[in-house]
Amino acid sequence: MSVSFAAIDLGTQSLRISVVNSHGEALWRWSHAVQSRINGPIYEQSPEEWATLLGEALGELGRTGLAPDALAVAAPLAGYIAVDSAGRALTPALMYPDHRTARHIEPVEQAVRTCSGSNPYGLRTTIADPLPHWLRLRDQPALCARTHRLLDATGWLNEYLTGISTINTYTALRLYNSEVRQQLQVPEALFGRTTAIGAVIGALRPALCDRFQLPAVPVISATFDSKCAYIGGGIHETGAGLDISGTVTSFGVVSASVLIDEKRRVYSVPFGRDKFLARGSNASSGGILEWARKELLADSFEAMDALVASTQPTTRSPIFLPYMAGERTPLWNPFATGAILGLSLDQSNRNHLARAIYEGIAFSLCHITETLSECGAKIGSIRLAGGLARSNTLAQIKSDVLGRELIRYSETELTTIGLCIIAGHALKVWRPDEDANAFFLKPDRIFTPDPQNHHIYEQNFRRYTQAITALLPTFKGTDETAA
Template sequence: MNNKHILVIDAGTTGIRVLIYNERNHILAQAYTEFPNYHPAEDRVEQDANEIWAATQQMMDKALDFLSLRLNDMSCIGITNQRATTVIWDKATGEPVSRAIVWQDTRTASRVEELQPEWAEKVYQRTGWALAPVYSSLSIEWILNNEPGVKERAQRGELAFGTIDSWLVYCLTGGANHVISASNASVTGSYDLTTGQWYEEWLSALDIPLSMFPEVCDDSGEIGRTDERVTGGSVPISGVIADQHAALFAQGCIEPGMAKCTHGTGTFLDLLIGEEPKIDTNSGICCQIAWRHKGKTLYALQGYAGCTGSAIQWLRDGLQIIDSSAESKSVASQVPDNGGVYFVPALTGLSAPYWDPYARGTILGISPGTTRCHIVRATLEGIVYSVRDFITEMQKISGFDIKSIAVDGGASKNNLLVQFQADQLGVDIVRPRNVEATSLGAALMAGLGVGIWKNEKECFAVSRNRQLFKPLIDEATRETQYQTWKLAVERSRKWSKL
């Protein structure tokens, strides 16, 4: 191998970042661009898969040009991606049949209610995920039933389904590979954790042909090669892992009982639990494949709040009380506390452990003395409370006592938010200097896949600088604050159904 450059495609919910890493986990170049999210109705979030692919190509070229390198100068490619977003395309032409339905979309909420009595317990027990609009299987069903002629084409075996990783691998390989990584498969609401196969009984009930589904591959290992006619080079794609799982790995959480929390568009707490899935259908907590490498599968528990970082963006773009997301810290720091204001950031419903797609964002406790500073502070605090809502359940299911949590993602740069997280959860919070953990996780997985590192532990031989935040408040204060939050959550529930 003449070099050890790893190109990473980080396909997020709002944009594409392409990075080039070396074998010491250092970023040598990166390029980023946003792509549109479309909202044709209040409950809909859509993307154009072709726009995502075009943005990916442009950012690959830009990152390579920065170092005056070609694609063939890369040792391998890693991909990490937003999860559960549903793309359906024509197998022959590669043309998407409709816009992609994004994981935040709630158009299938009424369908969830219809299916609840017969299927809720069953699919949760088999897939590890509570029945909710985030299920890719429900998005597939919606597209088949609502886009003219699509169902007939699917039944003829002409169409392919995939999440964004599947779509990018398909495009990069010139249509040669229709795959999905194990981590991504496990968050589609279509994969049976108990059998390690697509959940045929469920898909049959939804009248979704199995022929649409991709082959499930390891998250690390050579999955395919880029098509030189498409990309200008032939390079192995050797790491494909869902974003939260990538961050879990990048934070060095490779032993059961280790946890990380990613603050991005949503906030995700993941706890590695070992080689056996643990599913508790009363908890609202998800069980998923953390990653699969050389056929060995590790599982994790996850609690997530779907709208946290995007609530800060709403303060900027919707309410227009801050000029940038970064400004939230300085504005919130102008007041000593929230002034009695609580913000439940359920702008697109509540995720774990409530799974209420009809909940809506709620600000309570406004008085004549309330200022924008209190609103901004309450938003940051609401992100943390959302995490506390599921950490207790995760500890109960796993049997692990969480003493420390590693944090990453854009909002984790905010010291006020991270300190409040330590205070409210009563645990140590550890933050690396580089909080872009998702792309690093994909780089490590890709490097493992081609032998740059011999094993998982060798990936972390290069130490990362870390900052520690310890709890500073007492248990009584912590509990009083949290009980008030729970009252606020109850006020937000089922709001759009009233």
């Protein structure tokens, strides 16, 4: 007998809800665009809009007559919201590209440096981390006095569903230890109760059950979207790699030990039993393609693919730095900006620019894998997933740039699969020794690198890194960043 799970996946561009059974069959899907306010250093979303959309989705789910056995939620990194004692949002959600916590990174880094043993995984403090958001809140005394909890997007959605404030154990790694928190004067339980992945947070609130005609099912603690996608990606063996490309690109590889990078460009975290996930991610991929489609190139992504396919790689092509939202691995600079270099009259028409943008996204991935390899990661087979994996053109370019075979799954939305696997294990649907991923994942296509193209891309990747080095001195914040 199969059971079913409702997977709630909030992204930067949409809210998606799927009901999937334990055999991997999708029973129902719903999605709706989510609005963002982007202005200089500001990147916000509205928790009130989240609640409205979630209400619409749960209402439709109730009308289907489906009764999932559990719910699980994933959202992007950050999305921090100050909440009062009645559970009301006092602020918009500050999404992960929001730069206004940048000046609060160094005080956290200093506290971590002075507290011995507080950072066993070599984490780097970023603008998306909880403690810089606390320091920014502390600088606003009137707002701080009214704040009862400071919840990330995943925690806020879970509180909406259950009435219980939580922070998942993966995000809580970036709270370091009690000594760091004491130095930074973090109030006890500000971020909610630390809850293990797969633990039951609580039951769906009675008010929501009555309103939407849904059973009081357990809400299972998951984590942020990219980590859920890794859990859903079926990578278990040491050396197995996974490229997840949606709004951002995240790449991880399974390691038998903690990988420590002295420069802290990449990091590793616990991943399953006696394994670790060494990983890095950029700041934007799908967001860049959406910008290019809307503002520059074509009416559809299919049309963009056609523009790219009409050209061939060349060492004279333009080089695109895809830093439209800053950059994470390996630069970790929220002030990095995009650039197109190497323009010429004969190699810079619309088709060439389209290819340069695709190649820039692939070079960004290569920058992550090269950094991981430099730090000792052994990368073997690579799986390909995420919304951008649907593009054969981009997938082939990635294969050519990396010089590696890429195996694409037929189901590219791994966050949903990860949520289902987390919920299923919580309900003990599968045996401990059973590979739950096998019920959800089927290979779709293998992309094989073209040796000639790879040789060209090796030269162009050097041009890419040279361009970064030349422009690094210009990647600085402005007075607006402190707003």
